[in-house]
Amino acid sequence: MSLEGKAFLITGAGSGIGAATAVRAAAGGARVAVLGRRESALTRTMTAIHDGGAGEAIMVPADLTDPVDVDRAAAVTLKEFGGLDGLVNNAGIGRFAPIGEADCKDLQYMFDLHVRGPVQLIQRFVPSLRERRGSIVNVTSVAGDLAAPGRSFYGATKAAINHLTRSLARELAPGIRVNAILPGPVDTPIYDKVAGSPEELDRLRADMIALTPLGRFGRPEEIAEWICQLLDDAGRWVTGALLPIDGGRCA
Numbered sequence: 001m002s003l004e005g006k007a008f009l010i011t012g013a014g015s016g017i018g019a020a021t022a023v024r025a026a027a028g029g030a031r032v033a034v035l036g037r038r039e040s041a042l043t044r045t046m047t048a049i050h051d052g053g054a055g056e057a058i059m060v061p062a063d064l065t066d067p068v069d070v071d072r073a074a075a076v077t078l079k080e081f082g083g084l085d086g087l088v089n090n091a092g093i094g095r096f097a098p099i100g101e102a103d104c105k106d107l108q109y110m111f112d113l114h115v116r117g118p119v120q121l122i123q124r125f126v127p128s129l130r131e132r133r134g135s136i137v138n139v140t141s142v143a144g145d146l147a148a149p150g151r152s153f154y155g156a157t158k159a160a161i162n163h164l165t166r167s168l169a170r171e172l173a174p175g176i177r178v179n180a181i182l183p184g185p186v187d188t189p190i191y192d193k194v195a196g197s198p199e200e201l202d203r204l205r206a207d208m209i210a211l212t213p214l215g216r217f218g219r220p221e222e223i224a225e226w227i228c229q230l231l232d233d234a235g236r237w238v239t240g241a242l243l244p245i246d247g248g249r250c251a
């Protein structure tokens with residue numbers, strides 16, 4: 001891979017898929033800006049990067065639902081790196097509920113986090129990404145494609161960013177490539193808050209495994225590898241793709 005010396009901003013990089021992507025990209029020699037709200041989590045990722053002995057990393061604590069924070073994070077990244085080669089819009093949360101019990105504030109929050117924040121970052125970085133023939137990777141979800149009871153708000157926000165991915169791939173070509181990775185179930189801390197009780201979480205996990213032909217949860221590193229392929233020159237003829245990395249969930 002030709003990640004050497006390239007500059008990337010990865011959101012939600014304090015845990016799960018984002019952390020694995022930051023570590024993988026840095027191991028390939030990239031300079032990575034790791035963004036998230038909790039400095040303690042970002043520090044863990046920075047330590048893993050330093051332990052890997054390659055690349056370079058800066059920490060950009062920010063809340064993506066706060067436009068002022070997003071502008072500041074973009075400005076810090078551009079100042080530190082002098083430009084950007086790749087943006088990974090990965091931060092996300094899962095707030096699931098049947099429609100009768102769902103709170104519209106959750107819809108608004110997930111829209112801000114999964115769509116508005118990423119759009120604001122894209123707008124800030126377009127000039128630099130265009131100059132460097134860069135790549136945008138949006139980490140969305142199979143839930144943006146598949147309908148599932150109790151996930152309508154989450155799925156709607158992921159469908160929105162999927163659509164945006166395809167629209168922007170056309171609009172920003174040929175200078176900038178825009179793709180989405182649609183993970184199936186992946187073992188990450190995102191599940192810590194989605195179930196009410198440990199028994200409920202066990203049931204949810206069992207249901208998800210039953211729906212996955214390859215019969216298990218994915219690992220964050222198995223998603224990170226594909227994100228890095230799309231950041232890398234290996235993906236130079238790929239844009240507008242919505243790529244399910246999901247153990248066959250969408251098959």
Ligand SMILES: NC(=O)c1ccc[n+]([C@@H]2O[C@H](COP(=O)([O-])OP(=O)(O)OC[C@H]3O[C@@H](n4cnc5c(N)ncnc54)[C@H](OP(=O)(O)O)[C@@H]3O)[C@@H](O)[C@H]2O)c1
Binds near residue numbers: 013190191
């Ligand atoms: N795991 C799965 O099964 C799965 C399946 C399909 C799609 N996905 C998607 O994959 C992406 C990564 O999730 P993950 O599974 O790796 O979960 P995760 O470990 O919980 O990572 C999500 C990250 O997003 C950050 N984040 C949350 N709210 C934020 C905010 N307001 N501002 C900035 N950062 C924020 C969190 O850090 P802070 O709390 O420190 O801010 C956290 O590090 C998400 O978009 C998720 O929807 C995951």
